Amino acid sequence: MNDITTTALPRVRATAPPPPRRGHLKLGxxxxxxxxxxxTSRWLERAGRPWFPITGEIxxxxxxxxxxAEVLGHARAGGLDTVATYVFWQAHEPEPGQFHWDGNRDLRAFATLAGELGLDVIVRMGPWGHGEARYGGFPDWLVELDLPTRTNDxxxxxxxxxxxxxxxxxxxxxxxxxGGPVVGAQMDNELYDQPQHLAMLRTIAEDLGLHVPIWTATGWGGAQVPETLLPLYSAYSDGFWEETTTEWPPFAAFHFRYSEVRDDLTVGADLREALDGIVLGSTTVPLKDDDALPFATCELGGGMHVAYHRRPLVTAEDVASLALAKIGSGSIWQGYYMYAGGTQRVGPHGTEQESHATGYPNDVPTLSYDFYAPIGEHGQIRPHHHLLRRQHLWLALEGSQLATMSTTVGxxxxxxxxxxxxxxSDGARGYVFLTTYQAGRRPLEPQDAVQLSVEFDDATVTVPSRPTNLxxxxxxxxxxxxxxxxxxxxxxxxxxxxxRVADERGEIVVLGATDGVPVELVVDGEVDVRGAGTGQVIDGATVIELDDPPGPRTVVELPGVRVLVLDEDSADxxxxxEIDGRQRLVLCEAPVHVGRGGEIVAYTTSASVDISILPPPSALTTRDAEITGPASRSGLWGTWSVTVPGAGVTTVAGDLRPEAPAPPAPATGGPMNRLSAPRDYSGAASVTVDIPAEVLHGADRTLLRIDWTGDVGRARVGSHVISDHFWHGRTWDIDLTDWRERVTDEGLTLDLLPWRRETGVWVDPAVRDIPDGITISTAEILRVARVALCAGDAASTASS
Structure with a gap:
């Protein structure tokens, strides 16, 4: 037992919440x-059951x-049940009256595919959408008309x-x-002072035949949202839109604390000021709860974009901790921006990113919209895809209960x-949320001797049973x-x-341990404990401690149920x-999702991959690789080893110090006179990367990953720019998949400009202390292989 003692015991009264108001909203x-x-006033319902949506922007x-299909498959595997997507006007009507819905502009095909993969869709219809798109997504011809846009003109x-x-x-x-997947529509975006226009947009959409249960508008920044729309909120752990003098946005720390306050006056504040002349003081808008509306979000930062002048380094842990803080604050709808990165479109006027040239306060990359999202610009799977999935698996299990629970913050x-x-809590049960996490520049202290006492309607629970250190x-x-x-x-x-999942022996409840926190399970009454735990009866309950470290085979056996306690790495x-007709758990180091044919699809750069399944299917086969196993059928899992041809990593360059002969002088621009991104690469360092033809082929995707330092860079095949990057401490990934033949014939050239501290660009303190100039530590080719695995009866007939 833990011998820590405590001097103070916070006590919480967890009473049953009042019933929600119904029928007062023009929604549903x-x-x-x-x-x-x-x-309702407190949550959403679906088929009479509380519904806790999990939405990601793609x-x-x-x-x-x-x-x-790959990106949506990963999104579904990550626990999303809904995707949101902007309809960029400029992409679909580049010339007046000439609409295009072909290729990757095919909204109908995208929504249909999402539905086939089990995802609902929220359409962010604009007309103004922003998303760092040129003129906020407006076509140039509309801007040239000089109309009073975003009004009822x-x-x-x-x-x-x-x-x-x-x-x-x-x-x-x-x-x-x-019977389709489209459940909602957002009207315009970040419109603060035109509620009558937002209301008119819904009226127009309904008059044109769109009937959906959920109509939304962005509510942050003190927005005036009409009663016909549900306001959705945001929370970011940093912002590229801040000044270079801002080490950390003052409001960001708030999002790592528990609070029922929903609004954030700082998100997009520079755009509000520059384009609309609206400046909000901290007391302009009361930041308080609204009892008539549920606490719903659509822009929890899934990462963060970079601007030329300011380049945040948001971490996976930042994203996951902020998201969990919002659940602990009362959110009943988790919506992420972005969940999958992408690439800016190229239109009649060139690349369609927002910039100083379009009157935007910030210059952003011309092509890359990676956003350090859980799914990267080129399908890279980031650590927060896994950290968030843990939360989403829990919400899939408990979201309908959690949505109805009231929130007490202390x-x-x-x-x-x-x-x-x-x-x-709902008065009878609940969850206690604790955090010692805040973004790295403002870390919190550990908490010694943590223990809380929660008073329910009919009992008091003290957790842990004895104090523990957090x-x-x-x-x-x-x-x-x-x-x-x-x-x-x-x-x-x-x-x-x-x-939780079931096998032939019955139910298995899966818990995840936290590194540095001893696992204690307390079960009501005197209970027989077997397996990996030892129980001791104390005050009418069985207190269980683990005999083995948490892991995939650490199972505490209780009457009628087993409790599997995973370590953090395994939980990730x-x-x-659903595989071969039943719900199963999968453990795999490589990212996996389920394809439309029910096959397990893995993506890997490793020559071998192990995959464990619980309960094990009768067989697992593939036409894409060699497979052996299961290695063992003892215990819970069946494990197969897959040898993957074509996957691998090859270093093609390294330890380079190229010189830029004549980098351009720093310049400023835009309505807030911020640093402008260089456009002149004539004085840049020019580096030709020699890539052997054999490493470009034989894989599903070929990425060039560059570990470098400098200011900005672009990659060219001949005269065609295929990628750009503002250095901010992360590697630069360039997708060569569609360029393999031309790279083989013409080569790849990097145009690089040097880091110059005196320019004043803001980067995170963790990477700030670098020398002026350019370094290329390594350049590697990543060959990403795709392997489709068929389970059970489908194994002998399904194709990859």
Whole structure:
């Protein structure tokens, strides 16, 4: 047992929340509708059951069409049940009256595919969308008309109606009421002071035949949102839109604390000021809860873009901890921006990124819109895809319960030494949230002797049963009074609930341990404990400690149920899929998802991959590789080893110090006179990367990964620029897949400009201390192989 003692015991009263208000919002579907969606004052419902949506932003028009299935598959595997996507006006009507819905502009095909993969769709219809698109997505010809856009000006509304009519025609037959995936629509974006225009946009859309249960608008920045739209909120851990003098945005720290305040006046504040002349002080808009509306989000930072003048280095842990803090604050809808990165389009006027030339305060890369999203610009799977999936598996299991729980926030001031905690409860059970995490520049202190007492309607639960230390840099959500079986209740645990699954022996509940936190399970009553745990009866409960370290085979056996306690690394490799007719868990180091034919699809640069499945299918086969196994059928898992041809990493250059003969002088521009990105590469260092033809071929995707330092760079095949990068401490990935033949024939050239500290560009302190100039530490070719695995009866007949 833990011998730590405590001097103070925070006490929380967890009472049953009041019932929600119903029927007061002009949202949802009529009674009797199939799979009816309803919006109450506290949560969303679907088919009469509380629904906790998990949505990720994915821009169909910025991703090659032949990669849609892969990206959406990873999104579904990551636990999303909904995707949101901008309709960029400039992409679809580059010339007046000439609409294009072909190629990767095919909104209908994208929405249909999402539905086939089990994802619903929120269409962010604009007309103004932004997303760092040129003129906010407006076509140049519209800007040249000099209309009072984003208002109820009759001429503007006529043009907006034409866009909406075309967009809605693409969605015919795909709405939720028609049995399709489209469940919602957003009107415009970040519009703060035109509620009558937002209301008019919904009216126009409905007049044109679009009928969806959820109509939304962005609510942050003190936006005036009409009652016909549901305001959705944002939270970012940093912002490229801040000044170079801002070490960390003052409001960012707030998002790592628990709070029922939804609004953030800082997101997009520079754009609001530059384009609209709106400046909000901290007391201009009351930042308070609204009891009439549920706490819903659409832009939790899934990463962060970079501008030339300011280049944040948001981490995977930043993203995951902020997301969990919002759940602990009362969110009932997790929406991420971005969930998958993409590439800026090239249109009639060149690349379609926002810039100083278009009146935007910030210069951003001309092509890359990677955003350091969970799924990168070229399909790279980032660590926060896994960290967030842990949360999403839990929400898939418990979201309908969690959505109905009220929130009690305690502690958590800006004092880094104060314990930050929150409790969500329905009066009978709940979750306690604790965090010692804040972004690296403002770390919190560890918390010693942590223990809370939660008073439910009929009992009090103290967690942990004895005080424990909480290390710095962790965020947890611990279950309270969770029902393991009809007769057996988990009073508390110092591990996080992830999911549950059944095999031939019965139910398995999966928990995830936190590094540095001893696992304690407390079960009501006197219970027989076997397997990897030892129980001791204390005060009418069985307190269980683990005999083995957490891991894939650490199973505590209780009457009628087994509890599998995973370590953090294993939890990051855990997936839950329907495979061969039943729900199964998958452990795999390589990213995996389930294809439209039910096959398990893995992507890897490793020559060999192990995949474990629980419960094991009768067989696992592939036509793409060699497979052996299962290595063992003892215990819970069946494990197969896959030898992957074509996968691998090859170094093609390294330890280079190229010189730029005449880099351009720093310049400023835009409405806020910020540093402008260089456009003149005539004085850049020119580096030819010699890539052997044999390493460019034989894989599903070929990436060139450059570990470098400098200012900005672009990659060319001949005169064609295929990629650009503002250095900010991360590697630069260039997708060569569609350029392999030309690279073989013409080579690849990097144009690089040097880092010059005196320029004043802001980068994160963690990478700031670099010498002026350019370095290329390594340049590697990553050959990403795709392997399709068929399980069970399908193994002998399904193709890859």
């Amino acid at each position: 579907e009529p009674a009797g509708a199939t799979d009816r969606i309803e919006v 821009h169909y028009s910025r991703i090659p069409r032949d990669r849609w 009759p001429h503007y509304l006529e043009l907006a109606r034409r866009l909406y009519a075309e967009t809605i025609a693409q969605l015919a037959g795909l709405t939720h009421a028609e 502690g958590g001031s800006d004092d880094p030494a104060e314990l930050r905690w929150s409790v969500r 290390p710095a840099g962790v965020s947890v959500a611990w279950p309270l009074r969770y029902q393991l079986t009809g007769e057996l209740r988990l009073r508390s645990a110092t591990a996080q609930l992830i999911t 490799q855990l997936y839950r899929f």
